[in-house]
Amino acid sequence: MNGREIPVVERETGAVLIAGPTASGKSALALEIAERLAGHRAATVINADSMQVYGELRILTARPSPEEEGRVPHRLYGHVPIRTPYSVGRWLQDVAAALRETWAGGGIPIVVGGTGLYFKALTEGLSPVPDIPxxxxxxxxxxxxxxxxxxxxxxxxxxxxxxxxxxxxxxxxxxxxxxxxxxxxxxxxxxxQKEPAGSPLLDPRSARRLVLWPDRDWLRARIDARFGAMLEAGVLDEVRAVMDMDLEPDLPGYRAHGLRPLIAHLRGEITLEEAAERTRAETRQYAKRQFTWFRHQMADWERLAPGEGLADVLVAS
The missing domain is CATH 1.10.20.140 (Histone, subunit A)
Known part of the structure; x- marks a missing residue:
């Protein structure tokens, strides 16, 4: 590709889409791209992770920090109370507004996350399942x-x-x-789910679609190290606050990796090391399922190995 900007920034309704397994560095890459594009066109980082929408789970879901969110505009992070069930249909409504506002301001949306179904619905439409009484x-x-x-x-x-x-x-x-x-x-x-999907919000031809594809051993080490950083950042206090809310355990937010094991630890049912190992195992299994989804559902997306200098390559390509 020629030119100095990501090709989609030249399109009025374009976007950059960054998918990838958990702990692969997606959020950091999105932030770096947004900052490097600042001299050409403003960018907004928009969340496509089904757990990072919950306000009470910043540390456990590895949401961008307040400092990172302050460097460029971020949307759909922590905007839903954990008591509120949230679905892909709700996310499509929210992301439609975020995309419109970004484009209306002359900006480029950078949609980033690990929830493959969100990206599929965004670029292919959603099956018309009726509302449930x-x-x-x-x-x-x-x-x-x-x-x-x-x-x-x-x-x-x-x-x-x-x-x-x-x-x-x-x-x-x-x-x-x-x-x-x-x-x-x-x-x-x-x-x-076999019914024809509705019209997609985003024409995939107008977007640069990327999937981070890290080495598995590298990713496992990142997952393990990230949980240690979460403990140092105060994740136990965050989980204790959620536990004290006495929530229904079938809420979607309860599927956040590590939430149940850490609650079990705080209740005295298992040791912290047992909770840590369960959390790491849950997260590694989730990453494995993500790889499978991306391989089959995003076969035509551009695969890239994460690494230093990747943002430079993308912005210059």
């Missing part, structure tokens, strides 16, 4: 409390085997979601 939602969640996730998963396997095959029996949020759709619409979630 509050009564149905309350009924299914009441059954979760009474019967447990594995029992509901067994029911899902009988009624919607395609969805059950993709959902772990230990994933209560997704089990509940699939059963809610069944109860509310009479159709399996897997059927709804």
């Amino acid at each position: 509050d009564a149905v939602r309350a009924s299914v969640r009441g059954r979760l409390d009474a019967e447990g996730a594995e029992a509901l998963h067994a029911e899902l396997a009988a009624r919607d085997p395609a969805s059950a095959g993709r959902i772990s029996p230990r994933d209560p949020h997704r089990i509940v979601r699939a059963l809610e759709v069944l109860e509310a619409t009479g159709r399996p979630l897997s059927d709804w």
